């Protein structure tokens with residue numbers, strides 16, 4: 683009847699960010715991912731060494747920390763969290779690197795392993811990988 687109170691609004695769906703475990707969950711994935719990149723870059727026939735070696739051999743720990751923080755902010759923002767990415771655009775960040783589709787694929791393997799190792803399962807796993815994959819054209823061939 684018209685005097686009934688309005689129904690309560692439906693609760694907001696949980697963001698991907700919160701389902702990943704907020705800043706702690708995202709940070710763990712990023713830390714695992716960077717460890718995977720470092721490990722891959724030390725293998726023979728590494729696909730990531732070419733691009734990451736300048737950073738990894740710079741002896742500049744702050745530069746690694748900046749990349750870590752930028753990745754946490756970027757993922758934290760893209761997944762609906764309150765974090766704000768303050769780094770370069772994806773095209774600017776990768777300009778001059780001439781990253782290939784093959785290299786992008788190996789980067790994706792390192793990222794996927796980080797999700798698996800941290801117990802991130804579907805649907806969250808696929809949702810985050812879809813976000814990463816959507817950036818391919820801004821990263822490859824710049």
Ligand code: HEM
Nearest residue numbers: 733734737745752753769770775781785786789814817821
């Ligand atoms: C969608 C995938 C990717 C994302 C989201 C991403 C994200 C980022 C971010 C946020 C930065 C830092 C930007 C800044 O300093 O302001 C960065 C830099 C960099 N990225 Fe990527 N990246 C992606 C793919 C790749 C791939 C495929 C490679 C190499 C195979 C790569 C290699 C690098 C390198 C070497 C740097 C520079 C780090 C430094 O020297 O400080 N990235 N990336």
